[in-house]
Amino acid sequence: MTITQPQPQPQPHANTGALAASARGLTRTYGRGDAAVHALRGVDLDLPRGRFTAIMGPSGSGKSTLMHCLAGLDAADGGTVAVDDVVLTGLDDTALTLFRRERVGFVFQSFNLLPMLTAEQNIALPLELAGRRLDPARLAEVVDTLGLRDRLSHRPSELSGGQQQRVAIARALVAQPAIVFADEPTGNLDSESSAEVLGFLRRSVRELGHTVVMVTHELSAAAYADDVVVIADGTIRAHLVSPTAEVLASTLQDAR
Ligand code: ADP
Numbered sequence: 328m329t330i331t332q333p334q335p336q337p338q339p340h341a342n343t344g345a346l347a348a349s350a351r352g353l354t355r356t357y358g359r360g361d362a363a364v365h366a367l368r369g370v371d372l373d374l375p376r377g378r379f380t381a382i383m384g385p386s387g388s389g390k391s392t393l394m395h396c397l398a399g400l401d402a403a404d405g406g407t408v409a410v411d412d413v414v415l416t417g418l419d420d421t422a423l424t425l426f427r428r429e430r431v432g433f434v435f436q437s438f439n440l441l442p443m444l445t446a447e448q449n450i451a452l453p454l455e456l457a458g459r460r461l462d463p464a465r466l467a468e469v470v471d472t473l474g475l476r477d478r479l480s481h482r483p484s485e486l487s488g489g490q491q492q493r494v495a496i497a498r499a500l501v502a503q504p505a506i507v508f509a510d511e512p513t514g515n516l517d518s519e520s521s522a523e524v525l526g527f528l529r530r531s532v533r534e535l536g537h538t539v540v541m542v543t544h545e546l547s548a549a550a551y552a553d554d555v556v557v558i559a560d561g562t563i564r565a566h567l568v569s570p571t572a573e574v575l576a577s578t579l580q581d582a583r
Pocket of ligand 1: 357358364365366384385386387388389390391392393
C-alpha cells in the first residue's frame with residue numbers, strides 16, 4: 328500500500344476521535360464455492376474527519392461494496408466498521424437504521440428527489456420524517472453554500488440536473504451528519520454541471536467542516552477531493568493524502 332505521508336499505525340476501534348469512519352479486516356464475499364466473489368479481502372481504512380476522500384479503482388474492484396459496508400447499508404462477513412465512534416458491526420437492523428438516519432448523509436447518482444415537493448420541502452423531508460426540528464439558520468447556511476437560495480420554491484422538474492443534485496446534497500447536509508457518502512454523484516451530469524456539483528461538495532467540506540466520501544471512477548471528479556483511496560481486487564492499494572495529479576494517475580495505472 329502506498330502512503331504519501333506518515334500515517335498512524337492501524338489501531339483497534341478505541342480512540343477514533345479524529346476519525347469519521349474506520350474499517351478493520353473487512354471482508355465481503357458474494358456467492359459460495361467455485362462461484363464465490365471476494366469483493367473485499369480484508370480492508371483496513373481510516374477516514375479522518377473534515378476531509379473530502381474519493382474512493383477510486385477499476386470497475387468491479389469493490390468500491391461500492393466498501394462504501395455500502397462503511398455506511399451500514401450492507402453487512403460485511405468479517406471485520407469491523409466504526410462510524411462517528413459507533414461500532415456498526417453488531418448493531419441490529421433497527422439500531423442501524425436509526426444510526427444512519429441520525430448520523431449519515433447519502434447522495435446518489437440518481438438524485439432521488441420527490442417530484443411533487445419543492446426543493447425546500449425535499450431538503451427538509453428527512454428531518455421531518457425523523458421528527459426533528461429544521462433549524463432555519465442551518466437551512467440558510469446550507470442553502471447559501473450550495474447556491475440554492477433562488478431555487479427553493481422550484482420543483483425538481485423545474486431544475487437542471489446540477490441544481491437537482493445540489494438539492495440532494497443540501498438534503499444530505501442539513502441534518503449535520505457525521506459523514507456523507509456520495510456514490511458516483513456526477514454520473515448523470517454533463518461536465519459543466521459535474522464541476523459545479525463537485526465544487527459545492529468541496530465547499531461543504533472546506534467551509535462547513537463536513538466529511539465527504541465519494542465513490543467515483545472519474546479522475547476529473549477525484550481531483551476535487553483532498554485524499555484518494557485506491558482499491559483493486561478487494562484490497563486497498565493506496566491511501567493518497569493530497570496527491571498531485573501525476574501521483575494519482577500513476578497509482579491508478581499500477582492498480583489496473
Ligand atoms: P465496483 O463498485 O468497484 O464496480 P463492486 O463493489 O460493485 O465493485 O463489486 C465488487 C465485486 O463483487 C464484483 O466482482 C461484482 O461483480 C461483485 N458483486 C457486487 N455485488 C454483488 C452481488 N450482489 N452479487 C454477486 N456479486 C456481486
